[in-house]
Amino acid sequence: MSTVSIGGLSKRYGATVALDDLDLELGTGVTGFLGPNGAGKTTLLRALATALAADRGRLRLLGLDPAVSGQRTELRRRIGYLPQSPGLYPQFTAYQLLDYVAVLKELTDGRRRRAEVRRVLDEVELTDRAGTKVRKLSGGMRQRLALAQALLGEPQLLILDEPTVGLDPEQRMLFRSLISRLGERRTVLLSTHQTEDVGALCERVVVMNSGRAVFDGSPRELIAVADGRVWLSTTAPSGSRAYWRNADGLYRTLGDQPEGARPGQPSLEDGYLLLLGASARMGAQR
Numbered sequence: 001m002s003t004v005s006i007g008g009l010s011k012r013y014g015a016t017v018a019l020d021d022l023d024l025e026l027g028t029g030v031t032g033f034l035g036p037n038g039a040g041k042t043t044l045l046r047a048l049a050t051a052l053a054a055d056r057g058r059l060r061l062l063g064l065d066p067a068v069s070g071q072r073t074e075l076r077r078r079i080g081y082l083p084q085s086p087g088l089y090p091q092f093t094a095y096q097l098l099d100y101v102a103v104l105k106e107l108t109d110g111r112r113r114r115a116e117v118r119r120v121l122d123e124v125e126l127t128d129r130a131g132t133k134v135r136k137l138s139g140g141m142r143q144r145l146a147l148a149q150a151l152l153g154e155p156q157l158l159i160l161d162e163p164t165v166g167l168d169p170e171q172r173m174l175f176r177s178l179i180s181r182l183g184e185r186r187t188v189l190l191s192t193h194q195t196e197d198v199g200a201l202c203e204r205v206v207v208m209n210s211g212r213a214v215f216d217g218s219p220r221e222l223i224a225v226a227d228g229r230v231w232l233s234t235t236a237p238s239g240s241r242a243y244w245r246n247a248d249g250l251y252r253t254l255g256d257q258p259e260g261a262r263p264g265q266p267s268l269e270d271g272y273l274l275l276l277g278a279s280a281r282m283g284a285q286r
């Protein structure tokens with residue numbers, strides 16, 4: 001069942017088309033949005049978080065219409081949003097910051113609010129940093145704190161814009177397990193440039209390019225885009241520029257088979273790169 005329904009969504013900034021007549025139906029679980037810089041991911045997530053009004057189109061989120069002011073207010077209570085550059089007050093402690101956001105989210109009962117702040121601190125494993133000022137937290141801890149503010153009030157729709165950016169591998173693992181746990185009961189939408197994150201935790205992946213969804217399917221289906229189009233050779237292929245040298249010293253080529261090359265195992269990144277190449281060629285023909 002759809003929890004997020006997007007119909008004909010369009011947004012321009014002057015001459016720049018950020019969202020181009022986008023249609024999508026999304027449900028419970030983790031959906032990842034991949035796409036090059038400027039593809040429209042942040043614009044879409046901001047529109048879904050009710051932080052930006054589109055020029056045209058319809059949205060239905062958790063059964064509510066954000067264009068209707070009463071429903072928008074109700075929706076904001078049920079949405080958790082981690083923006084791309086979350087502004088966290090550096091002088092606040094982790095606890096004070098969450099308590100402040102909880103007040104803004106209308107958790108007015110003091111006892112319930114304190115319990116909720118402690119719950120989200122625990123969820124992101126920052127309980128022992130509750131009294132630490134934001135400016136003294138590491139980048140990864142700040143990102144976890146930003147996620148914690150999005151989790152206040154147990155939102156059914158979680159919107160996370162590049163949640164793993166700047167995290168070291170250990171912190172990324174922590175984030176991945178947290179996000180996949182959250183997706184068991186909620187609709188989680190996340191944008192990322194990390195194809196490994198998508199492979200590890202998303203049931204569904206939407207690839208965006210130039211404000212459109214150029215792919216919508218499972219990670220397995222995205223890998224399948226590269227079936228029969230990944231090649232390995234011991235020497236650099238002549239005539240092709242779409243190749244690189246692996247750690248094992250072999251040249252990996254995407255697309256047509258270079259002379260003497262043998263088939264390689266496709267990855268999600270291969271599928272993504274081939275898809276973007278194809279969609280760029282189609283865009284040039286339009």
Ligand SMILES: Nc1ncnc2c1ncn2[C@@H]1O[C@H](COP(=O)(O)OP(=O)(O)OP(=O)(O)O)[C@@H](O)[C@H]1O
Pocket residue numbers: 013016017018035036037038039040041042043044
């Ligand atoms: N406030 C704005 N004013 C003008 N143009 C904007 C604005 N916000 C976004 N854009 C433009 O809209 C397009 C889509 O941007 P958006 O940030 O949604 O892409 P993105 O896929 O999130 O990119 P990234 O991966 O770099 O974050 C880009 O061409 C961008 O330059």
